[in-house]
Amino acid sequence: MFNGKRLSLARKRQRLTAKELAERASVSPVTITRLETGQNQADPATLDRLAEVLGYPGTFFFKEDPALLSSEIVSFRSLSSMTAKERNAALAAGDTGVELYEWLESHYNLPHLDLPAFDPGLTPEAAADALRQHWGLGYRPIANLMKLMEAKGIRILGLEESTANVDAFSFWQSDKAYVFLNSFKSAERSIFDTAHELGHLVLHRHGETSGADEDTRTAEIEANRFAAAFLMPEEDIRVRMPRLITAELIVRAKKRWRVSAMALAYRLRHLPKPMLSEWQYRAICIELGKRGYRTAEPDTVGRETSILWGKVLTELWSERKSLESVAAQLSLPIHEIEKLLHGILPRQEGGNPGPHTPVKLVT
Structure with a gap:
């Protein structure tokens, strides 16, 4: 059965209003509204036009309900600086990322989540110290934060949003912890962003992080304090x-x-x-x-990449498969998988690994 929630997700991921989608698909806005709310079923001709405009396989619209994340549980930095289209597109990316990891979990043994719930009364600095001790880090520097977090079962994906308003976010979903990172910043600032989102997962799992402006500012300050203490004891x-x-x-x-x-x-x-x-x-x-350190980071350290996804792609290559096979299994366009892995994949000699051919990664 046609799933209107899937249509809504794809539309928002493409940053289209119902009216804009209707115009491009040559249907009325009322038709889009009725389809998304489940009042009508899409006839074959309408479905073909919608799938072509949105760039999604027709089978995508017959899958079960997506996670449907809300801005109340996602740690957006500042809702006031985001447009509704940017927010909705990022939430749709989060929904797609959850599905990608569900597929990954059904095919591979992933690390179990090791992120304890600390006393919500702890200061950010105390929480950072408690997590370091729980993970057996002591006070030594962290050589690779992304690798560490993946090993502790935190699910990390990338973003390609082409906007500075959506640079990183995190959330809890079905007792799983997710972090989405945008790599347009320097390696050092991306590492701090990663620690910042870890702070949200630790400090704000019991409450909202994107509510009133004052609550959001407080949560952001706390996450920054956590990140500073966690990275620089x-x-x-x-x-x-x-x-x-x-x-x-x-x-x-x-x-x-x-x-x-x-x-x-x-x-x-x-x-x-x-x-x-x-x-x-x-x-x-x-x-x-x-010296240029306010807007950039001369003499930068190496950018961190995903060890987990590097291993997954190596395994796919050994089976003569590519990311296209993953996209087909999920009824997703290949470009959505590419966006979710943007900036977190190890680089191949000569550039980034291509998604349309078998992939071999340099280790």
């Missing part, structure tokens, strides 16, 4: 950083914790017992800005 910072701190020292030292120069300077200023005065912090920020 105070104990390690104090042991490694000397008393006399300069911009040049920060540029060299940031590589230890794989963070941006600005993030390290901010951390040094905002420790419980700051290692930088306000005057020193401002002077260092000005110097780092002159």
